[in-house]
Amino acid sequence: MRRPVAVSSVLACSLAVLLGAASGPAQAWSALGHQLVGELAQRHLAPATRAEVARLLAGEQRPTLAGVADWADRLRDLDPERFKATSRWHYVNTPPGQQCDYVAERDCPDGQCVVGAIQAQRAILADTTQPLETRRDALKFIVHFVGDVHQPMHANNHDDLGGNRFQVSLRTDLEPEAYARRNYVDGVMGTNLHSVWDYYILGTEGLSLPQYADRLDALPWPPMPADGPGTGAAAWAGESCRLIDARDVYPPVHKMDAGYLDHFRPLAEQRVRQAAWRLAQVLEADLGD
Ligand SMILES: [Zn+2]
Numbered sequence: 001m002r003r004p005v006a007v008s009s010v011l012a013c014s015l016a017v018l019l020g021a022a023s024g025p026a027q028a029w030s031a032l033g034h035q036l037v038g039e040l041a042q043r044h045l046a047p048a049t050r051a052e053v054a055r056l057l058a059g060e061q062r063p064t065l066a067g068v069a070d071w072a073d074r075l076r077d078l079d080p081e082r083f084k085a086t087s088r089w090h091y092v093n094t095p096p097g098q099q100c101d102y103v104a105e106r107d108c109p110d111g112q113c114v115v116g117a118i119q120a121q122r123a124i125l126a127d128t129t130q131p132l133e134t135r136r137d138a139l140k141f142i143v144h145f146v147g148d149v150h151q152p153m154h155a156n157n158h159d160d161l162g163g164n165r166f167q168v169s170l171r172t173d174l175e176p177e178a179y180a181r182r183n184y185v186d187g188v189m190g191t192n193l194h195s196v197w198d199y200y201i202l203g204t205e206g207l208s209l210p211q212y213a214d215r216l217d218a219l220p221w222p223p224m225p226a227d228g229p230g231t232g233a234a235a236w237a238g239e240s241c242r243l244i245d246a247r248d249v250y251p252p253v254h255k256m257d258a259g260y261l262d263h264f265r266p267l268a269e270q271r272v273r274q275a276a277w278r279l280a281q282v283l284e285a286d287l288g289d
Pocket residue numbers: 009010011028072073090144145148
């Protein structure tokens with residue numbers, strides 16, 4: 001089956017849909033990044049909120065926030081029709097040359113973007129008249145999308161499908177996921193900037209989920225950016241977008257190695273921690289006493 005070279009992650013999901021591919025990788029922030037967001041948030045929930053999360057997730061194979069964090073990506077295989085219908089919910093793109101400030105009518109027609117999805121699913125989650133199954137799915141979507149919107153490539157204003165079209169040759173010891181192994185030759189991976197952010201920056205740290213969560217959890221909660229325009233998910237998308245140019249996330253050349261990954265790992269970890277903190281706040285607001 002045809003698929004863009006080495007495209008991974010959430011946005012890739014959508015890209016694959018755009019390009020007519022029927023299956024492919026199910027990663028974004030890689031599973032690890034999403035699981036970290038879920039795990040860190042869960043550790044900081046109030047007892048009543050944690051109990052409500054457990055009640056909603058009862059019956060899941062992995063009934064924790066970390067356990068369901070990559071479900072929205074795994075829909076690709078679990079329920080391809082539903083994946084297709086929700087593929088635009090993983091990202092938002094601001095037109096090239098525009099400010100990063102989110103404009104719903106322009107950037108999210110019909111609510112079909114990550115900001116609109118978070119807002120809509122939060123309304124479902126907080127509505128106790130909704131069926132339990134509907135609220136459970138809303139919770140699983142929210143855990144995932146709060147992670148996505150903090151990944152800078154998922155709220156991008158460069159004209160390259162969220163970095164998916166910015167090709168990169170990356171020297172790394174970390175083997176790619178199985179689907180992309182043919183693009184890994186002599187320690188060099190043919191990939192793109194979106195995948196670098198989804199998979200390689202955190203993955204090359206070489207830690208398991210519990211190890212990584214313990215390390216990040218030992219830090220104080222990260223500084224929260226001053227309120228930009230908008231609130232909630234719209235503001236978080238604006239932050240992600242602004243980081244891209246403010247921190248020179250696009251490299252001047254298309255070759256990179258561990259130097260790039262090491263340089264940006266603290267920023268990626270900060271975005272994971274900010275996402276976790278905000279996810280906990282969201283769940284306290286929507287499910288707490
Ligand atoms: Zn996603």
